[in-house]
Amino acid sequence: MSESGSDEYRYLFENAPCGYLTIGPDGRIAKVNATFETWTGFVADQLVGQRLHQFLNMAGRIYYETHIAPLLRMQGSFNEFALDFETAAGERLPVIANAAERRDADGGVLFTALVVIKATDRRRYERQLVDSRSELRTSLANERETAELREQFIAVLGHDLRNPLAAISAGARILQRSGHLQNERELRVLNMINSTVTRMSDLIDNILDFARGRLGGGITLHRALRPLEPVLEQVADELRTASPQRVIETHFEIAEPVNCDHTRIGQLASNLIGNALTHGARDMPVRVGAKTNGKELEFWVANTGEPISEAAMEKLFEPFFRGDVRASRQGLGLGLHIASQIAQAHGGRIDVTSSPQETRFVFSMPLVQTGPS
Amino acid sequence: MNVLARNNVHVSGRGDGAMVFAHGFGCDQKTWRFVAPEFEREFKVVLFDHVGAGGSDLSTYDKAKYSTLHGYADDLVEIGEALGLKNAVFVGHSVSAMIGVLASIKAPELFGRMVLGGPSARYIDDGDYKGGFSEKQIAELLEFLEDNHMGWSAAMAPSIMGNPDRPELGEELTNSFCRTDPEIAKAFARVTFTSDNRSDLSKVTVPTLILQCSEDIIASQEVGKFVRSSIPGSEIVFLKATGHCPNLSAPVEVASAIRAYV
Amino acid sequence: MSSIKPVILIVEDELLLRMDSVEVLEDAGFEVIPAANADEAIAILSARSDIHLVFTDIQMPGSMDGLKLARFVRDRWPPIKIVATSGHARATDKDLPAGSVFLPKPYRGAELVATLRDMTGIA
Numbered sequence: 001m002s003e004s005g006s007d008e009y010r011y012l013f014e015n016a017p018c019g020y021l022t023i024g025p026d027g028r029i030a031k032v033n034a035t036f037e038t039w040t041g042f043v044a045d046q047l048v049g050q051r052l053h054q055f056l057n058m059a060g061r062i063y064y065e066t067h068i069a070p071l072l073r074m075q076g077s078f079n080e081f082a083l084d085f086e087t088a089a090g091e092r093l094p095v096i097a098n099a100a101e102r103r104d105a106d107g108g109v110l111f112t113a114l115v116v117i118k119a120t121d122r123r124r125y126e127r128q129l130v131d132s133r134s135e136l137r138t139s140l141a142n143e144r145e146t147a148e149l150r151e152q153f154i155a156v157l158g159h160d161l162r163n164p165l166a167a168i169s170a171g172a173r174i175l176q177r178s179g180h181l182q183n184e185r186e187l188r189v190l191n192m193i194n195s196t197v198t199r200m201s202d203l204i205d206n207i208l209d210f211a212r213g214r215l216g217g218g219i220t221l222h223r224a225l226r227p228l229e230p231v232l233e234q235v236a237d238e239l240r241t242a243s244p245q246r247v248i249e250t251h252f253e254i255a256e257p258v259n260c261d262h263t264r265i266g267q268l269a270s271n272l273i274g275n276a277l278t279h280g281a282r283d284m285p286v287r288v289g290a291k292t293n294g295k296e297l298e299f300w301v302a303n304t305g306e307p308i309s310e311a312a313m314e315k316l317f318e319p320f321f322r323g324d325v326r327a328s329r330q331g332l333g334l335g336l337h338i339a340s341q342i343a344q345a346h347g348g349r350i351d352v353t354s355s356p357q358e359t360r361f362v363f364s365m366p367l368v369q370t371g372p373s
Numbered sequence: 374m375n376v377l378a379r380n381n382v383h384v385s386g387r388g389d390g391a392m393v394f395a396h397g398f399g400c401d402q403k404t405w406r407f408v409a410p411e412f413e414r415e416f417k418v419v420l421f422d423h424v425g426a427g428g429s430d431l432s433t434y435d436k437a438k439y440s441t442l443h444g445y446a447d448d449l450v451e452i453g454e455a456l457g458l459k460n461a462v463f464v465g466h467s468v469s470a471m472i473g474v475l476a477s478i479k480a481p482e483l484f485g486r487m488v489l490g491g492p493s494a495r496y497i498d499d500g501d502y503k504g505g506f507s508e509k510q511i512a513e514l515l516e517f518l519e520d521n522h523m524g525w526s527a528a529m530a531p532s533i534m535g536n537p538d539r540p541e542l543g544e545e546l547t548n549s550f551c552r553t554d555p556e557i558a559k560a561f562a563r564v565t566f567t568s569d570n571r572s573d574l575s576k577v578t579v580p581t582l583i584l585q586c587s588e589d590i591i592a593s594q595e596v597g598k599f600v601r602s603s604i605p606g607s608e609i610v611f612l613k614a615t616g617h618c619p620n621l622s623a624p625v626e627v628a629s630a631i632r633a634y635v
Numbered sequence: 636m637s638s639i640k641p642v643i644l645i646v647e648d649e650l651l652l653r654m655d656s657v658e659v660l661e662d663a664g665f666e667v668i669p670a671a672n673a674d675e676a677i678a679i680l681s682a683r684s685d686i687h688l689v690f691t692d693i694q695m696p697g698s699m700d701g702l703k704l705a706r707f708v709r710d711r712w713p714p715i716k717i718v719a720t721s722g723h724a725r726a727t728d729k730d731l732p733a734g735s736v737f738l739p740k741p742y743r744g745a746e747l748v749a750t751l752r753d754m755t756g757i758a
Contacts, residue, residue: 027615053590058510059517065591065617066399066467067521073621074403082520123520130519159694159722163649166722166741170655173744177658201741222739226753230745262746263739 041088094123195242247285271335281305308354381428386413397467401427407624425557446475460485574603581607646691673699693721
């Protein structure tokens with residue numbers, strides 16, 4: 001090669017946009033290029049003849065001896081590994097490196113070529129990614145733990161609140177049935193006990209469902225194939241007892257047992273009728289009906305009164321939406337939201353129409369033939 | 374559970390006795406590729422991967438079990454039982470030296486002789502004992518391993534499969550490290566470098582040879598000498614080879630040293 | 636249609652609930668034997684052989700809860716049907732013996748009657 005040709009190559013080697021070293025078979029640095037000198041702050045004399053790992057931090061040294069060197073011997077090259085050099089000024093120089101062995105005919109090492117690229121930003125970025133991934137994992141684990149605890153708390157709370165309530169209304173029913181309380185006033189008191197308990201029980205149901213739903217639990221169904229009418233009748237009766245001045249007309253035509261979660265459908269019915277009682281005209285009946293037509297179950301609640309505004313329509317089924325708040329209005333605004341969740345869980349929907357003549361909520365769901373789940 | 378499958382056990386060669394090779398930290402059984410074949414004419418050569426390395430069954434990795442070297446030692450004893458080994462020769466490199474020591478204490482008939490390459494009973498300095506590393510440095514190592522795991526999930530060895538003429542480019546090269554779950558690798562590093570088996574050495578009842586490299590920063594001469602003086606009746610040979618993996622960088626010297634001892 | 640009155644054993648530790656369920660079921664045409672806990676229930680079951688169905692709460696104080704009782708009953712007296720109830724978590728099919736029914740609390744009286752009629756084969 002001509003002088004100028006070899007000079008050209010030398011120039012390319014020395015000033016490559018990467019650090020370039022060669023390491024002899026004895027493991028000592030044989031050649032370094034100018035770029036590497038500049039980056040590390042060492043001159044060639046300080047580098048040549050030394051072992052590579054003297055310029056690495058301890059982690060790098062261990063890694064070199066246990067991973068890089070063996071891999072080079074086993075496969076002849078190793079690419080894209082990270083290394084941290086220590087500069088003459090004592091600073092860290094993170095790099096990405098490629099290494100390749102140049103071998104003789106017997107497979108022995110002639111020399112090893114090592115190319116390094118400065119990777120301060122990239123390594124920092126990667127480290128940030130790794131760190132945030134660990135953080136995420138930890139907080140995910142914490143979240144799960146917290147969620148489990150909350151779930152358990154809700155379950156216990158529900159049980160502990162519901163049981164005494166159930167006992168109270170059981171007691172009231174017993175007194176009612178006994179026939180010993182003849183006085184109308186006393187009977188009315190019993191009715192009020194019942195209706196108050198029902199109201200509280202519904203409230204608890206809705207709150208706990210909502211809390212569970214927000215935690216991602218959703219509404220789980222326990223389906224069974226049983227007659228639905230008795231449940232709907234009882235819901236209507238409870239609400240009649242709670243609002244004795246109001247008229248609730250029922251017209252149920254459910255020909256066959258329905259495969260659904262009867263408790264939940266009862267809750268849906270109660271929420272829809274309750275909503276109609278609250279927002280409907282006080283002197284007009286609330287009309288409730290249900291029918292099956294082989295393919296679908298339909299359940300509707302209709303009332304007369306002020307129509308639902310357009311603005312309200314959009315938010316009707318959102319949690320905590322209460323529409324116009326009347327003086328005596330109680331409740332959290334969860335009833336319709338929970339009802340829609342129950343509808344969805346059954347693969348059904350709730351449709352609303354509202355005009356000055358009538359406001360009507362219609363729940364429809366497909367009838368499934370399979371038996372209890 | 375199939376122990377031989379779990380640890381990717383390979384048996385080759387023939388002979389009355391068996392020779393078991395155990396790889397060290399960072400590698401898998403392939404690191405013995407230049408040494409083990411030398412003994413196939415006289416011994417049943419047994420190669421295996423620790424769980425978490427090479428072709429071992431990663432699904433059997435149990436964090437609690439492998440949080441100490443005893444977990445790995447138990448596996449080694451199980452492999453010996455599965456193969457019906459008695460008085461075998463054990464050749465253990467790096468952390469496997471201590472794993473072999475523990476296995477031998479658990480099952481004294483398993484090995485008749487042991488060769489420990491680059492052993493260290495404890496890597497972290499402790500008072501007068503100079504293991505070679507500080508706790509801070511080991512913590513840095515663990516972090517550094519993470520930096521590299523980001524790197525070489527992409528790093529690729531040649532995808533040329535099993536070319537027997539150019540074994541260095543073969544399928545074997547699918548970087549055994551790439552097969553390792555990064556979490557397992559990190560855990561194994563932690564177990565290795567925080568281990569302390571100084572008090573176990575005196576319980577060894579089997580003739581033992583220590584192979585010590587010059588200039589091994591992982592297991593210095595001081596550390597090697599400590600092991601020799603603690604294992605009763607043991608011997609030490611100083612290799613000319615440098616670095617921590619003489620089985621790869623100076624396989625001839627290593628094979629001769631082993632042969633001289635068995 | 637059977638003319639025998641089905642005999643139901645109710646196991647429920649809450650007094651008012653027990654009394655109420657007894658009345659509701661008797662009104663519906665069942666013969667009802669109450670028990671306050673699993674031990675009482677087992678004593679009754681051992682003394683009589685005409686019980687068709689056991690209706691038990693799950694959370695109960697004492698030596699056994701409702702789930703254990705259900706398994707015990709299925710083990711000793713296989714033909715007896717089982718309905719379990721709870722205000723707590725819902726029992727799944729895995730927890731109860733095969734063919735049992737779970738009725739979540741709060742249940743409406745009508746639902747209880749319908750369920751028991753269903754299980755004892757009364758229209």
